[in-house]
Amino acid sequence: MARWCTARRRRAGAGDGRPSVPVRLAAVSAVLGVTAALPGGAALAAGTQGGYTFAEDARRIDGASGTAGAALLEPGTAYRGTLPRNGTVHYRLELDAASDAYVSVTAVPRAGDEVTAADGIRMSVRDADGASCSLDSATFGAARSPRPVTAWGVREISSGGTRCQEAGTYYVTVERSRPQDSPPGAWDLELTAATEPPPARTGATRAPETWDSASPEPLVGEPERRAGGSGFARAVPVGQGAWRDDIRPGQTLFYKVPVDWGRQVHATAELDGTDGGSGYATAALRLALHNPVRGEVVDAARGYTGRPATASLAPVPPVAYANRYATGDQVAGMRFAGDYYLVVHLAEQVAEDFGQGPFALTLRVRLEGTAEGGPEYRGEPVPDGVFAVSATDRWAAPQGDADGRGGDSAMTALAVGGIGTGTALLAGLGVWTAVARRRAV
Secondary structure: OOOOOOOOOOOOOOOOOOOOHHHHHHHHHHHHHHHOOOOOOHHHHOOEEOOEEOOOOOEEOOOEOOOOOOEEOOOOOEEEEEEOOOOOEEEEEEEOOOOEEEEEEEEEOOOOOOOOOOOEEEEEEEEOOOOEEEEEEEEOOOOOOOOOEEEEEEEOOOOOOOOOOOOEEEEEEEEEOOHHHOOOOOEEEEEEEEEEOOEOOOOOOOOOOOOOOOOOOOOOOOOEEOOOEOOHHHOEEOOOEEEEEEEOOOOEEEEEEEEOOOOEEEEEEEEOOOOOOOOOEEEEEEEEEEOOOOOEEEEEEEEEOOOOEEEEOOOOOOOOHHHHHOOOHHHHOOOOOEEEEEEEEEOOOHHHHHOOOOEEEEEEEEEEOOOOOOOOEOOOOEOOOOOOOOHHHHHHOOOOOHHHOOOOHHHHHHHHHOOOOHHHHHHHHHHHHHHHHHHHO
């Protein structure tokens, strides 16, 4: 995993998470845009490769074989490129001397690709002289199942730093980890970049030495249906609760959880048993947590024998700016507030012993701690709000009924199922308008 540092920004809306009527009315327009892109919609087919859905607005970009002619990656923009079996592709960043910069690269192998455990991608961020700012890699692991793999890199400004501190040109390089064992076809890439300005005031410069690392009691209660997304850009929002979906061998599902400063996220994925077939699939069920810039923080995998299996993430600390000063990714990755991603994959090999499914999947999410104010930034992050949790973010993530925490069923229904008819939309607007008028009176 990569090593670095970063900062973030606080956004308004850290109250009780229940937006006012005007906020909810404004959010309806956002739901209209989002739900059209949820799984099952016609929009899902656009930009799909190997079961992964790329950002609809992703720009096509060609990686250069060297630094000369490397195309520019602009923070806040999603890109789509390709990675050949052999060779390294280069991209360019133009950075100032104050902001931290993050780059993520998601590689998507083709369906049916035969991959090895050590195969995957390797990426780096380097300065104009070729000095390394960060290195990271992502491999398919013991399951040897083709799936989207994500690596991330950082150019970080730090007091006393001697490398990668100046303003100017930097380069991002991407290559396959084991090209000699890798499938011959090109892989599609999704690339994103973000910048984080320095905090207005200097705070702690060391990672917290103590935090509650005990695994909490799992949530109990009947899970609610919540279909997962097919890519980071299509990740489906969820809050605390138990969420139910179906998953097929080779499929990857994406969810996102708004996690504010001071809050701690826990998650488990449960795969139901099956009556058909027998055997053992290594590391068949995989669950991973990614931070707001898509960097992987922690993951867990469990084998499958046809009996129920559970993958539980190791505890991670509450979100805190000072976490970035830790040496381990499990702490350092929890350095800013924002949307954290839960990515669930069921290995392709499960089909060999247990059939194509689908298999029932339950995702249990717990959020602990009290939301706190984050550091004020000396400037604006790019994209705007990436390191914050807004009232709209909270509204979009329904709360399940597990442990007796009920959600707003009307709002959840709109967020999950989309607004299928003008009647539903008008009815919802009518209710909210009536409430607003009554409150005004």
